[in-house]
Amino acid sequence: MVIENEKILVDAFSNKILYCANDYIELEMKNPVSTRYSSHPGDFKKYSTSEIREKFLIEDIFQPNQLTGVYSMEDRLIVGGIHPVDQPVVLRAIEQNKAEFFLERREIGIVNVGAPTQITADGVQYELGHKEALYIGKGVQDVVFHPSQTGPTYLYFNSAPAHQAYPTKKISTREAEVVTLGSLENSNHRTIYKLLVNSVLETCQLQMGMTELKPGSVWNTMPSHTHDRRMEAYFYFDLNEQNAVAHFMGQPDETRVVWMKNHQAVISPPWSIHSGSGTSNYTFIWGMAGENLDYSDMDAVKVTELR
C-alpha cells in the first residue's frame, strides 16, 4: 500500500520514501521512526521471506547524526539507534508520541555498542563506556547524545510506555546480574548480562541486557523459549562483515529463518521463539516489554519439539 500526494510517495508499511519533491524534504522531513503493526501467528505462516524481513527485521538502524527506529505495535516498544557523527543528537518527540517530549509517558534504555561517549539527561552528564547501559526514566525532558571523541558512536535503544518516574541510572557489566549458560559441546556457551532488569534497578516494563557468545559457540537462546506475556527485540553486533546470524522466529512448530548482519535488529512477537545461530560468535542486546518483569517467566521448548 502506498500513501500519495503530489509531493511525496511513501510505502505505508515500511515508511520508505519512494518519491519526494525536493522542497518537501525541507518542509516535512520523514518521521525517523516508522510504525510497524503486530502480526497474527496464523498469518505469519503464509509470509514469504521478504514479507518476514519487511515486518520484523530492522536493517538500517544507524544513520549519521540521527535517531532512527521502529515503533512496534508489539507492546509499543520503540527499537532504534542513535549515531552522532559530528554533532550531538537530541531526543525529540516523534509523531507517534503525540506528546511534548519523547519521555513524557515513556522510559528508555540505551546500550553503548560503540566508542565511549556522553549522554546528558536534564543537564546531568553520564559517561557511557562500551557495553554500558543507561536507563532514563519518564519525565526527563532534555536528552542529548554526544559524538565520541575516540571512535564511532553507536547507541542502541529500546523505549516502552511508562506510568511512573524511576531514577535515571547507568549500569555497567559490573553492576549487572550475570549468568553463564550453555557449553562449548553444545555450541551455546554464553554470558548473559542482565543490565536493566528489576533485580538491578527499577523500571516500569522495560528489561534489557546483553548476551556474549564465547569463541566457538554460535547458538543463542537454544533451547528456545516463548513468553506470551512479553514481546522481545534482539540486536546483533560484534559480528564482522564476512559473518551472519540465522535468526529463528515463529511459533515453535512453525519456525522461519531471518538472515541478519551486524548492527541489525529483529522484532519477536510474544508468540515467537527468538534464537539464532551464527557463522561465528557474536554479541546481542535483548530487550522486552509487556505484562511482567519476571525475566525467568519463559515457556521452554525442547530442541526436539521444534519444527
Ligand SMILES: O=C[C@H](O)[C@@H](O)CC(=O)C(=O)O
Ligand atoms: O527472555 C530472555 C531473552 O530471550 C534472552 O535473555 C535470552 C538470551 O540472551 C540467551 O539465552 O542467550
Ligand SMILES: [Zn+2]
Ligand atoms: Zn526471551
